[in-house]
Amino acid sequence: MSIKKNDDTDRSTAGQTRSTRGRMAMPPEIEENLKRAYQAALSEAVPDRFTELLAKLREKEGKT
Amino acid sequence: MTADPRDDIALYIRDLRAFAMSLSRNHAAADDLVQDTIVKAWSNFDKFTLGTDLRAWLFTILRNTFYSSRRKVKREVADPDGIYAASLSVLPQHDGKLAFSEFLVAFNQLSAEHREVLVLVGANGYSYEEAADMMGVATGTAKSRASRARTRLCELMGMAKPTGNPLLADGPSLAALAQSGLTVA
Numbered sequence: 502m503s504i505k506k507n508d509d510t511d512r513s514t515a516g517q518t519r520s521t522r523g524r525m526a527m528p529p530e531i532e533e534n535l536k537r538a539y540q541a542a543l544s545e546a547v548p549d550r551f552t553e554l555l556a557k558l559r560e561k562e563g564k565t
Numbered sequence: 566m567t568a569d570p571r572d573d574i575a576l577y578i579r580d581l582r583a584f585a586m587s588l589s590r591n592h593a594a595a596d597d598l599v600q601d602t603i604v605k606a607w608s609n610f611d612k613f614t615l616g617t618d619l620r621a622w623l624f625t626i627l628r629n630t631f632y633s634s635r636r637k638v639k640r641e642v643a644d645p646d647g648i649y650a651a652s653l654s655v656l657p658q659h660d661g662k663l664a665f666s667e668f669l670v671a672f673n674q675l676s677a678e679h680r681e682v683l684v685l686v687g688a689n690g691y692s693y694e695e696a697a698d699m700m701g702v703a704t705g706t707a708k709s710r711a712s713r714a715r716t717r718l719c720e721l722m723g724m725a726k727p728t729g730n731p732l733l734a735d736g737p738s739l740a741a742l743a744q745s746g747l748t749v750a
Contacts, residue, residue, distance in 0.1 A: 531718060532687060534668035539688035542583035551578045554600060558607045559569075 571610050574603060577620050580689075584624055587684045588631045588677055598634075602627040621691070625699045628681060635677070671721035679714035686711055 581602055585595035605626050606613075613622050672680065678700075685696040686707075697707035 528719070530664055531668060531715075531722065534665050535672070535683060535687045537665065538669060538672065539583055539587065539684060542586045543579050545579070545582060547578045547582070548596065550596070551599065551603065552575065554603055555572075555575055555607075558604070 570613075570615060571607060573619055574606055574623065577623050578603075580620055581623055581627055584684060584689075585627055585631070587680050587688075588628065590673055598627060598631055601630050601634075605630065618695075621695060621699055624685070625701075628699065629701075631677070667722055671718055674721050675714060675717060678710060679717060682707060682711045683714050683718070 578599065581599045582595060585598040585602075586592065589595045589598060602623060606623055609626075613619065672683075675683070681700065682696060685691045685699060686693065691699070693707045693711070694704050696711075697704040700707060700710075702710070
């Protein structure tokens, strides 16, 4: 019989978030919905106004 | 020919828009916020420490701009696009969909500070230390804010349970709710 060491104060940051239940008092479904909603916002195409703005800022700088 | 590090700002416009959207919940306001952020970042780029996280630096400018303009306006325009209101009318046909539309409704009822910390830590994967830096608070404050935000979100989703809602109070919807893992306490 093997007893797994249950280290509650695991401070390693690598991929362990899923098992740190005590800290995440939030059902995983909600966490996934949060990520899904954010991903949807992230996947939106960037309007031209922003690339144009950066080009304008650069151009203005070239003149001064 | 040396590359201008400011060119990297362009790489984070999607991130800035997503973050701005989660703070302002309104496309037009979010894009104005991103525009202001880009201009500020461009003209204050000497204050950015090269080699550090540019996205985090841009996020900091964006959220500071958001909160200071909100103080001026003193009124939050909640969802004039009607985007989230539209998501409200999505009928719960699939359990996944139900959980997601309920999530959106609940999430958008949170305070901006709560949405912010959840988006930074939960969606962007920043550590509490990093999020605290961006929010200009102590790490402990960021942790407790995140904890309160999660609790509030769960409460809001709990309140959205079928009780008294004829739209949701049929058998399949209840089953969907149960399957979605929402605790009906």
